[in-house]
Amino acid sequence: MTNPQPAVPDDRTADETTEALRAAVQAGFPATVADLARLVRIPSVSWPAFDPAHVAESAQAVADLLRGTGVFELVEIHRAPVEGGDELGQPAVLAHRPARAGRPTVLLYAHHDVQPPGKDEDWETPPFEPTQRGDRLHGRGAADDKAGVMAHVGAIRALAEVAGDFDLGLSVFIEGEEEWASRSFGNFLREHREVLAADAIIVADSGNWNVSTPAITVALRGAVAFNLRIDTLAHASHSGMYGGAVPDAMLAAIRMLDSLWDADGAVAVEGLRGAGLEVPEYDDAQLRAETGLLDGVAPIGRGPILSRIWSEPAITVTGIDAPDVANASNTLVPGVRVRVSARIAPGQPADEAFAAIRAHLEANAPFGAKLRFEDVDTGEAFLVDTSGWAVEATRRAMADAWGVEPVEVGVGGSIPFIAELVEEFPGAQILVTGVEDPDSRAHSPNESLHLGVFQRALLAEALFLARLDAAPRPETGEPCGSGS
Incomplete structure (x- = not known):
């Protein structure tokens, strides 16, 4: 497959199509939001501690929505084996219609599983009861990523309404375990490669610059996460009897973990490196407004703020297993377990980064504390090639849908499976597109979706698809959409 650039329809036809799609998206938007709300009500948390029946229910609901578009020859639910084992992953939805008349094939990706909601008292509205407040729809998964699912469904509906029985090839892959490390993703790709092969792949799981400016994500950090067990004692001992002479695991953990950062909070692990990406202006005030950074609390790191987020490594301790305050007794804790999550700059292999972090922790374990590394997950960083026809076509579609030229952004988070797609x-x-904005609070309490952003993102995708369908076959000698 050579990915030739499809020819562009003449301006008159393009203008008519744009306005017809705009009208179709607007007319269908209330139904699209209602369908999104029904998905949000399903608590499809893919983590092992949660009921997998909800993920299965969510997959079925997504499959029904795709069948309801009437455009696919195939809509099925599949579970692939996780990497390195016989266990099956969470259910994913696969849909397909073949390309005709030399048109390209586009693969649309999103995920229907969600993060755990956390504590109900941290939410202003119930996490799985979608609630509209002003321009925003609140609920777990309302933005990440059930809105991505519905952006695909809504765009397909609009395309079918305006173009009728179109020739564009479409495949849809709605994953069911993206929030739990996509453990069966690679096997799923290999099992269904023929159906998933495409000229362009839209990953609808990112965000926009703000609620009025669209963005194309061009850089993503990689990820390394693991559980670390720190042990210093064979059993707990009385802190009054032996404190001051015997190092407990909490002391060792605090001293060792603190070594991961230097005095200003920048990562201090030898062997982790930055990418040196150019970044737009972004000041402390914007950072505070978008993150809730408290007055008097200083940002961490060095250099331009967006460079710290997009192209430098970061390490966070996301969980600690230790006695809680309610059960704290006067004892020296024999063992502590922590969850360490690192983000890796584009250009550095994740395995190399994990090796550097492990070596650093082993070298800085105080008092001879014993370390065990468990449940290691890695995901590669990614840089998008912005020179191809698909990125340019996306830019034009976004500009027409939003009325503003898109910006190219990096994202501090990770979508490791993109490297597997490549x-x-x-x-x-x-x-890499998406429906989120800086106030969406994905993964956090009070997650929400800006409905204006959602409608504009949906229209941009519909325009992209319709224009590919309307473009004449390019004169290259090879069909665009061969999927090979």
């Missing part, structure tokens, strides 16, 4: 489909062009 490995499996090296000829496909990757487009």
Whole structure:
């Protein structure tokens, strides 16, 4: 597959199509939001401690929505084995219609599983009861990523209404375990490679610059996460009897973990490196407004703020297993377990980064504390090639849908499976888009979706698809959409 650039329809036809799609998206938007709300009500948390029946229910609901578009020859639910074992992953939805008349094939990706809600008291509205407040729909998964699912469904509905029985090839892959490390993702790709092969892949799982400016994500950090067990004693001992002579595990953990950062909070692990990406202006005031940083609390790190987020490593301790305050007794704690989550700059392999972090912790374990590294997860960083026809077509579609030129952004978070998509489909062009904005609070309490952003993102995708369908076959000697 050579990914030739499809020809562009003449301006008159393009203008008519744009306005017809705009009208179709607007007319169908209330139904799209209602369908999104029904998905949000399903607590499809993919983590092992939660009921997998909810993820299965969510997959079925997504499959029903895709069947309801009437455009696919195939809509199925599948579970692939997790990497390195016989256990099956969470259910994913697969849909497909083949390309005709030399049109390209586009693969649409999103995920229907969600993060755990956390404590109910931290939410202003119930996490799985979608609630509209002003321009925002609140609920777990309202933005990440059930809105991504519905952006695909809504765009397909609009395309079918305006274009009728179109020739564009479409495949849809709605994953069911993205929030739990996509453990069966690679096997799923390999099992269904023929159906998933495409000229362009839209990953609808990112965000926008703000509620009025769209963005194309061009850089993503990689990820390394692991559980670390720190032991110093064979059993607990009385802190009054032996405190001051015997190092407990909490002391060792605090001293060792503190070594991961230098005095200003920048990562201090030898072997972790930055990417040196150019970044736009972004000041402390904007950082405070978007993150809730308290007055008097200083940002951490060095250099431009967005460079710290997009192209430098970061390490966070996201959990600690230790006696809680309510059960704290006067004892020396024999063992502590922590969860360490690191973000890796584009350009550095994740395995190399984990090796550097492990070596640092082992070298800085105080008092001879014993360390065990468990449940290691890694995901690769990614840089998007912005030179292809698909990125340019996306820019035009976004500008027409939003009325503002898109910006290219990096994201501090990670979507590790994109590297697997590139490995499996090296000829496909990757487009990372999304429906979130800086106040969406994905993964946090009070997650929400700005409905204006949602409608504009949906329209941009519909325009992209419709224009590919309307473009004449390019004169290249090879069909665009061969999927090979």
